[in-house]
Amino acid sequence: MIKRETETGAEAKIWSALETIPDPEIPVLSIVDLGIVRKVSITENGEPAITITATYTGCPAMDMIAIEIRMKLAATGYKQVTLINAISPAWTTDWMSEEGKQKLKEYGIAPPNSKQQVCDQNLFAEADAVQCPQCNSYNTYRISEFGSTACKALYQCNNCKEPFDYFKCH
Amino acid sequence: MSKHLTDFILHLADSTLILGQRNGEWCGHGPVLEQDIAITNITLDLIGQARSLYQYAAKLINEVSKLSESEVPPAEGFKAASEDTLAYLRTEREFKNFLLVEQPNSDWGQTILRQFLFSTWQYYLYQQLKEKGSDTTLAAIAEKSLKEISYHVRWSGEWVIRLGDGTAESKKRMAHAIQELWPYTGELFLPAPYEKVAEVDFDKLKPAWFKKVSDVFNEATLLVPQHVYMHTGGKTGTHTEHLGYMLAELQYMQRSFPGCEW
C-alpha cells in the first residue's frame, strides 16, 4: 500500500476520484486498490500529475486506464492532466491493499499469497497452498501457471471441485 | 558512445519483439488450451518488454537528433522517433535480433526449446543489467522484466524436461529441436561492437547460461551437442531469409498507411 504523506485537499479529492475507477480486467478492484496509481501531485499551475505503473510490461489495459483517468478527472474539473508512466520501482502484489485482497476473494479470485512464499525459481517448485475462494480449503492444485490474464494462474479446488483464478504473487 | 547504447537497446528490443511475433503465431494453435494461453501470455510479456526498450531507444535517439542537424530525420509521416517508428519502419538490415528468434516455428517442442534457450540468456543478462545499474533506465526495465522472465524460464524448463524425459516420440522431437537450434546459440555470446558500452560480462554470462541449460538437458535425458558450427550475423544485421517475410507481415500496415492509428 502506498503512503500518502501531507496530502493537500486537492490531492485528496483526486485520490477519491481515482478510487472510483475500476480496473478494466478485474472490475471489482479499483486502480488504487491494485497499486497501479503510485502518486498524485499538483503542479505549479494547479494541474494534476498522476504517476501510474503497469502490473506486467505487456498489460494491455494500461492505455484504457490512462483514458479512464483523463475522463474521470475531466469530469472532476481538471481538463489538463499529466500522466507519468513509471517503470521503477517495479509493481508488486505487495502493493495491493488489504481491502483489495478481501474484495478479490469475495469476487471469486484467490488473492496473492505473501511474497516470500511462491516466488521460488526452482523447476517444478511446489507453490505454497493457495486457499480456495469458494470453500476456504487449502487442498487445491495448480492447473496452469498462466491464466486468463498475465497476472493470474489457474487453480482447482480438490474439496469443492471449483476451478478458480489465483492472483499470482509478483 | 550514445549510438552504441541505442544499438544495444535496439538489439535487446528486436530480439524480444521478433520472438514475441513468432510465439504469437501459436495463438489458437497450442496443443492444449492451457498451454496456448501460456505461450500467448509469454508473448504479451515479450512485446511489453520490447515496448519499454523501444520507448527508451526512441528517447535517446530524439535527444541526439536535437543536438545534431545532420542526424537522419524520422520517417515520413512521423515527427520524431517512437516505439512505432523503430518497430515498424526499420529494414531487415537494421534489425539486430538473434538469428535464433527469427527461425520459423516447427513443432511445440522446438518452440519450447527456443523459449528456454532465449529466456535463460535473458535471465542472466538482465541480472547483470539490473545489478550494475550504471544506466538506471535500463536497470529498471531489466528489474521489471526479470519478474516475468523468471516465470518463462521455469515454465519452458519444465516443458523441456517433460518432453525430453517423456515418450519415445517426444524425446526424438526434442533431440531434433536441439540439433536444429543449437547452431544459433553461439551468437548469444559473441560480442557485437556496440556491446562494449553496455559492459556485458560475457565471461560470466556464457558459463551461467551453459550450466543452467546443461542441468535441464541432463534431467531431461537430452544430450548437449559438442563441436557444432555456429551461425552468426543477426546481432549486426545479417539475417537468415526468414526475417524479411516476418517484417513484411509485421510492418505491412505502417508501410502502407504511414502513421495510421486505430
Ligand SMILES: [Zn+2]
Ligand atoms: Zn473449494
